[in-house]
Amino acid sequence: MKLTTHIIPIDINNEEKLIINSLNGIMDKVGQPIFDIIQRWYGLDEITPETEVEVALYNNLKSRGYLVNNHDEEMTLKNQVISRLREIHNKQKENCKHITFIMTYNCNFRCPYCFEGESTVKREIINPEQIDAALRLAGDSLESVGLFGGEPLLPSNRASLEYLFSKTKGKVFNITTNGYYLEEYLDLLSQLNVAYIMVTLDGEEETHNSRRYLANGKPTYDKIMRGIEKYLENGIPIRIRMNLDSNNFTEGQKLQQNLVEKFRAYEKHLSFEMGTIFGIPNDEKTEITTQLFNQGINLSPEEKQQNNTMIGRFSPIVNNMTIGSKLKPTYSFCSAHSNIFLVDPYGLIYTCLPAVGKQELSVGTYHPELKFKENSIYTRNIETIPECRECTYSLLCGGGCPLGLPSYEDVCKPECFSIRNQVHNLLPRFYNMNCEAEKKRELSQV
Numbered sequence: 001m002k003l004t005t006h007i008i009p010i011d012i013n014n015e016e017k018l019i020i021n022s023l024n025g026i027m028d029k030v031g032q033p034i035f036d037i038i039q040r041w042y043g044l045d046e047i048t049p050e051t052e053v054e055v056a057l058y059n060n061l062k063s064r065g066y067l068v069n070n071h072d073e074e075m076t077l078k079n080q081v082i083s084r085l086r087e088i089h090n091k092q093k094e095n096c097k098h099i100t101f102i103m104t105y106n107c108n109f110r111c112p113y114c115f116e117g118e119s120t121v122k123r124e125i126i127n128p129e130q131i132d133a134a135l136r137l138a139g140d141s142l143e144s145v146g147l148f149g150g151e152p153l154l155p156s157n158r159a160s161l162e163y164l165f166s167k168t169k170g171k172v173f174n175i176t177t178n179g180y181y182l183e184e185y186l187d188l189l190s191q192l193n194v195a196y197i198m199v200t201l202d203g204e205e206e207t208h209n210s211r212r213y214l215a216n217g218k219p220t221y222d223k224i225m226r227g228i229e230k231y232l233e234n235g236i237p238i239r240i241r242m243n244l245d246s247n248n249f250t251e252g253q254k255l256q257q258n259l260v261e262k263f264r265a266y267e268k269h270l271s272f273e274m275g276t277i278f279g280i281p282n283d284e285k286t287e288i289t290t291q292l293f294n295q296g297i298n299l300s301p302e303e304k305q306q307n308n309t310m311i312g313r314f315s316p317i318v319n320n321m322t323i324g325s326k327l328k329p330t331y332s333f334c335s336a337h338s339n340i341f342l343v344d345p346y347g348l349i350y351t352c353l354p355a356v357g358k359q360e361l362s363v364g365t366y367h368p369e370l371k372f373k374e375n376s377i378y379t380r381n382i383e384t385i386p387e388c389r390e391c392t393y394s395l396l397c398g399g400g401c402p403l404g405l406p407s408y409e410d411v412c413k414p415e416c417f418s419i420r421n422q423v424h425n426l427l428p429r430f431y432n433m434n435c436e437a438e439k440k441r442e443l444s445q446v
Helices: 032-041 052-063 071-094 128-138 155-167 182-189 205-211 221-233 249-262 264-269 282-295 301-307 316-323 417-444
Strands: 007-011 016-021 026-031 098-102 144-148 172-177 193-200 238-244 270-276 340-343 348-350
Touching: 007 032, 007 417, 016 032, 016 417, 026 032, 032 052, 098 128, 128 155, 128 340, 155 182, 172 182, 182 193, 182 221, 193 221, 205 221, 221 238, 221 264, 238 249, 249 264, 249 270, 249 282, 264 270, 270 282, 270 301, 282 417, 301 316, 316 417
Parallel strands: 098 144, 098 340, 144 172, 172 193, 193 238, 238 270
Antiparallel strands: 007 016, 016 026, 340 348
């Protein structure tokens, strides 16, 4: 037998390595001497163990699925995995459980880092006819509804929202809002089954107001905070989003601690989503992400999710390290490629929040007619990306995030930086942090 070519070695420190079998998602830690043997065996058509150590290693590797008889057997195994994943993927596409309404691209804020940009700010609002068409697109399997924008809770949107709510009674809602009109919508939203309302705060009052201000330049912090407090008092879950970079990271951490203390009485209704601003340099993003992980390292998986829902939004192999999720191969990068739709006032369908407003990333139309593009994020997976078919990493990343591609002309291209950065940069960092935290826990119990 021989080693599968789907082994990915990872340096974690001078004495230890991680090896990942991307065919089955298994990850193991080995010392340098064992790793040296594996390296020596890699590429051999037939492994012949010669010592007791090598025999034991050979048997362990075989039991863990690292050994195959030949390349043809390896490709057969991979195709079997892909076939199972394809079946699951197609079933997910048949059942649209969530749809998000981009009520309007208009917004009362002028945040300088907005990924939608001012060029997309238009006056149209989704109308009842479009709402009906979108709900037909979702079908009977619909369980939850999202609101997004622009700003979904503008006063001018109220009539359309009332119509939408009348058509989606019993559904679960999640709402992404800048929070300025929370108080004005309390009467309406308090009647819904709300999973969470996500509101962005980018720091304490002065910092927030310098980054998230009204179109006329006026501040927003005080009014948003009043709304957050009223919703928590009424038992409506609030998720605080923080858009972080090196300028406000420390302040963001402090604000989170202050809000946890301020709203201690409503802690079960308060969660956080702390992530980097879209588009900042990768080194800055990696450093902030590492610090965010370290911030919650001693929490349980459930507490980590409440502390920061962004932790756990990595590749399956990294998610196992962060929140203990089950290791499993993946067919496409995320749910944007399967069963989530976002619809806008111009009849366009998107499947990814950061893609909203970029028409070249729309996947089709729902109004006035239902039509899907042949080449889009919705059709993108490791079988429609030619480079992924034989790639060692493809079952870990699903082709990567298409928004990271240099051009959107053809989205069925691989985005490889993210998975390599996660596996060879973030994963070793997270692993070593976990080990260090475990040592400290053990010492504290002595």
